[in-house]
Structures are given as C-alpha cells and as structure tokens.
Amino acid sequence: MKSSEVRVERFDAYERVMHWMAALSFVYATLTGLALWTPVLYWLAAPFGGGFVIRGTHPWSGVLFSATIGWMFLRWAKTMGLDADDRAWLAKMDKYATHQHDTLPESGKFNAGQKMLFWSQVATAVLLFVSGIVLWFPESMPRSLRLASIALHPLAAIGSIAGILVHIYMGIASVPRSMRAMLQGWVTPNWARLHHPKWYREWRDSTNIR
Amino acid sequence: MLVAKLIDTTLCIGCKACEVACQEWNDQEYTLGTFDGSYQTMPDLAPNFWNLIKFNEVERDGGLSWLMSKYQCMHCADAGCLAACPAPGAIVQLANGTVDFVHDNCIGCGYCITGCPFDVPKLSATSKKVYKCTLCSDRTAVGLEPSCIKTCPTNCLTFGERDEMIRVADIRTRELKADGFKDAGVYNPQGVGGTNVIYVLNDASKPEQYGLPKDPVIPWTVQLWKGPLKMLGTVVFLGTILGAFFHFVIYGPQREESPDEVE
Numbered sequence: 490m491k492s493s494e495v496r497v498e499r500f501d502a503y504e505r506v507m508h509w510m511a512a513l514s515f516v517y518a519t520l521t522g523l524a525l526w527t528p529v530l531y532w533l534a535a536p537f538g539g540g541f542v543i544r545g546t547h548p549w550s551g552v553l554f555s556a557t558i559g560w561m562f563l564r565w566a567k568t569m570g571l572d573a574d575d576r577a578w579l580a581k582m583d584k585y586a587t588h589q590h591d592t593l594p595e596s597g598k599f600n601a602g603q604k605m606l607f608w609s610q611v612a613t614a615v616l617l618f619v620s621g622i623v624l625w626f627p628e629s630m631p632r633s634l635r636l637a638s639i640a641l642h643p644l645a646a647i648g649s650i651a652g653i654l655v656h657i658y659m660g661i662a663s664v665p666r667s668m669r670a671m672l673q674g675w676v677t678p679n680w681a682r683l684h685h686p687k688w689y690r691e692w693r694d695s696t697n698i699r
Numbered sequence: 700m701l702v703a704k705l706i707d708t709t710l711c712i713g714c715k716a717c718e719v720a721c722q723e724w725n726d727q728e729y730t731l732g733t734f735d736g737s738y739q740t741m742p743d744l745a746p747n748f749w750n751l752i753k754f755n756e757v758e759r760d761g762g763l764s765w766l767m768s769k770y771q772c773m774h775c776a777d778a779g780c781l782a783a784c785p786a787p788g789a790i791v792q793l794a795n796g797t798v799d800f801v802h803d804n805c806i807g808c809g810y811c812i813t814g815c816p817f818d819v820p821k822l823s824a825t826s827k828k829v830y831k832c833t834l835c836s837d838r839t840a841v842g843l844e845p846s847c848i849k850t851c852p853t854n855c856l857t858f859g860e861r862d863e864m865i866r867v868a869d870i871r872t873r874e875l876k877a878d879g880f881k882d883a884g885v886y887n888p889q890g891v892g893g894t895n896v897i898y899v900l901n902d903a904s905k906p907e908q909y910g911l912p913k914d915p916v917i918p919w920t921v922q923l924w925k926g927p928l929k930m931l932g933t934v935v936f937l938g939t940i941l942g943a944f945f946h947f948v949i950y951g952p953q954r955e956e957s958p959d960e961v962e
Contacts, residue, residue: 627809
C-alpha cells in the first residue's frame, strides 16, 4: 500500500466552503478597510467602486466574515481546545519556526499554532463586529461608544490581519501540500503522520487500510 | 488672512432672521421640526438646517433668563471633523480658516460627526452625505459676508478679519464688565486651536449655559487612530510580510512527506 494512493479526509466540503467564505469576505473587508484606514491606501477603494460604494459594502463584508467565524466556532471550538502537549508545543514555538520538528510534542488535527490563530481570530472578530456595528450607524450610537470604536476597530484589524498574513504564508509557501487539504479536502497518510501524528493515529485506528 | 464671525449673544433678540437667510441663500427647504414647547425652531441642527438660534432657558437672580446663542459650525483651527475624516478631499480647510465639506468626495461614513466636539455635522438620510454650515464660502470667495451676517438687524453678528473680530470682542467684553456683567468674556476655545466663530458671552465662566462645551478638544481616540495606530499598523504589516519572506529565504519550506514507504 503506497501512501500516495491513499486519501485521508482532512476537511469536508462544509469546512472548505466555510473557510473560503471567511477568506473571501476577509480579503474584501481588509482591502476596503485599508482604503478607509489611511489616505495613502485610499486608491484601493477605486477597484471596488470608490469610497462612497465601499462605505456601503465594507460593513456587509464584515457581517459575512463574522458570521462565518461564528460558524467556524460552532464547528471547531471543541477541537481547538489546548491540551498539555499543545502548551508544551507553544513553549517551544521557536523550534517549530526553525523546522526542528522532531523536538516538538505531537500534534492532533490542529497544532497549537493553528489553535492560537483560531482563538485570536475569534477574539478579533468579536471586537471588529461590535465596534463595526457602532461605526456603521453613527447617528444612532452614543458618542462614547463611537469614540472607543474609532480606535478599537483598526487596533483589532491590525491584530487580525497580522495573524492572517502568517496564515497565508504558511498555506501557500511554508507547509507543502497544505493548500490541497483546504482546496480539495484530503492529504496523504504520510503527510498526516508528518504534521499531525496524533490525528494520523486516530485515522489509522479507525480504518483498515494499512 | 483668517476671517471670523463674531456673535455678540448679548445683542441677540431671537428674531431668527439669520436662520431664514441661511435657508434662503443655501436654497434649502424647511422641514417642519419637532414642537417641544420652546420658541426654538427645532431641537437640533439638521442636514438641511445649518444655523439654529438656541433659546437657552437659565434661572438667574431668581428669574428666568433667555440666553440666545447661534448654533452652527465653529470652523475650528484644529478641526475634529477634518482629523477624523478618512476620505481625502472630503473636508477641506480654506486659507481664510473656513472648514468646508466637498460633497463629491464625501463617502457618508459619519466619522466627522464623531470627531466634532460641537456635534455639528448631520448625515442626510436621502443623499447619505454629511452637511453643515459652509461659512458661506461661495459668498466670502467673492468678497461678500455670510448671509446670516448680512441679515442680522441688531449687529449681534459681525464678520471680518479674525484679529479685528477678537479686538472688537475684547472691547465689548470690557463694556459688559463695566455694565456689571463681571463674568463676561470671549468664547474662542483654545483646545481646538481657536475657532473662526467667536462669541461674546455675558457669563463666560459657564459656556454650557449657552449650549457650548466648556473645553472642546479633538477626541484622543481620533488622534490615536490618525497617529500612533497608523505607525503601529505599518510596522506590524511590513514586519510580518518581510518576516515571512525572509523566513522562507533562510529556512525554506517545511520538509515534504516521504513519498511512499509504508509504516
């Protein structure tokens, strides 16, 4: 039995649709948000119809993004809990970054870095959603909330965008074959064993493929 | 040359001629306001109503006093609306000090409403853009005084070079003090760098009585957003992108799965 001939399902169709809905709405909200963030990047508004148009559409893309994050939370929150191995992993994150993977505790379906990304995105999405609603309707919200949101919204966005930049780098450049897992949904057994050994063993024990 | 409106509240008789002149010159329809038991035309400014005489009712010396004050854009030197505006060219400050909205560039986000310490700009539900007093920039550009000034029958309103207006205001304050208004003074708040609409008040110790904030400033969260947060974001974004790139250059991708041996 050759590893390359076996497909281990990593993300089912629901999870893939969920992820890419979040990704597309995030990219739209980020590009239009950056246009409104600084005059230096205001030209980013033009391909989306200009400032007046994105003032109307940016909030809706944020609503869509928040909704998909809510969906992710419902689907993944349990899986994303940190166990003792994950905490040990986080303490040695530099080893992961320098590709000394043999010295790290074994990971389950998601490694501790992915879990941290998940929770940081949930946290920033909540902040972005709440402050975004306040900024959306300036004439119906108390001034004190608007003043807080004017600083909170970009602050949360900076954190969120930084996390996603790392996420995109990992997905397209740093971890070979991870993009296929999110686009087509499967990985090979050897990929699973290399990156997520505990999850691999769960799969192996639940199947009779050897 | 900076210009200024001088509003001597002690001379206002509440005739509202300035309200009418403003509506006429700016060709705005009057929308019936709310009647709330006051002589005041409506409770607040509106997208199509930029100049409101406030009939502030204040108890003083055992009786009731009407403190008239003309409520409109203050044309601040450090304008909170301008500081908060994310759309380049939507709010401009003219060389004469006028803070003007350019509606072709306005995106209707309403940040100016939040940035303004005087709560002046109003969002129109129909055009989805924000409106306020222009200091009649279309009149001052050709050497005319604003329409409210032109129409005032009591000389409560005057318009001219800013330094001259401040000098007149100081003279008027001295007269009021001589008349027994010991707290008389000029309202030209320094927290926003001074304003191009200046008031003479017969009690400057409590501007709130006239509906004017005591110490208006540009909100610190607006300044945080426009200053340090932009620096922080730039450093974080560029740092992350360059960091990822050089991480790849130094360490390359993570190792590939072994192609085919079986456990």
